[in-house]
Amino acid sequence: MEPNPQGYEAAMADAVLLDVDGTLVDTVYLHVAAWQQAFLEHDVVVPGVSVHAAIGMGGDRLVGWVAGDEVEERLGDPLRERWEELFDTMLDRIRPTNGAAALVRTLKGRGLRVGLPSSGKDKHLAAARKQLDVDDCIDAIATTDDVDSSKPDDDLLQLTADKIGSRDPVLVGDAPWDAAAAQKAGIPVILVRTGGFSDAALREQATPDVVIVDDPAELLRRLDETPLV
Incomplete structure (x- = not known):
């Protein structure tokens, strides 16, 4: 993934990077x-x-x-x-967050490439994927086992974007560390509240115009207000 010389606000997303723990599954x-x-x-x-x-x-x-x-x-x-x-x-006890599977399928249906950058272990990610049942929509997966440095560094995002050949991805996450990693990578981030973080905590590491929604179901309803339009 190469930086967008015009700034990410001017770019049309070609892929979405979906954090897993706290974003797609309630863990x-x-x-x-x-x-x-x-x-x-x-x-x-x-x-x-x-x-x-x-x-x-x-x-x-x-x-x-x-x-x-x-x-x-x-x-x-x-x-x-x-x-x-x-x-x-x-x-x-792992279960999807509200609207998670529908969001993944809708984003894929819109023609976006879909990557899962996860801070979890491979076996934990496998359990989450089983509950989500959207593997047919996933183009690439990367975990901390694949990189030298974990979030809030951006190695995981960069690797996932490279795996799916994305130049202009958007990250969807639930934690301040997701926002920090996105800032380092120079990509936009959308944040969900399903990780239990306050809006103030989420905004600390994000750009002022960051979109924050309750859960994947709300994001699905508001897609046209986001960089994923």
Whole structure:
């Protein structure tokens, strides 16, 4: 993906990059519960609100951001391993967010290429894809297992866009970290509230004209007001 020399507001989208956790599937608070339990089992007490604020960045960054560099250095890998084990037990609780599958199918029907850049593990993404049942609409997938640096860096977005041959993608996400990654990549972002973040938190990392909607169903109704028109 190359930067648009005219600025992304002047470009017509040729693809959509859809974040998965919190955007297409309702998993944010499952992740919060798994991370908080992992911290507690390692005698690290962190507020749930702090864990929630970090959801959307890669697990390689989350421990240090939530609990500090000393905890990351001492317990980072065991914490990530335990989070993964705990989240594995919750996969049967994954459900799509309101309107998620219909949004994906509509965007594909409009001729957009569709990519899934996910901060999750491959097996967790597989469980989400099973619930969404839209694999026939997906052109490319990338996870943090495929890149060196996770959100809020833009590596994941760049890789997904490159996989689908997109020069002018639009990201749909649910977290401030999605907005930050989109800013670094120089692409527009649409944000949904299904991740549980306030509008103020979402706007902190986004451009002033960012579109924020309740869920994929509202985005579907308002597509013509967005860069995905």
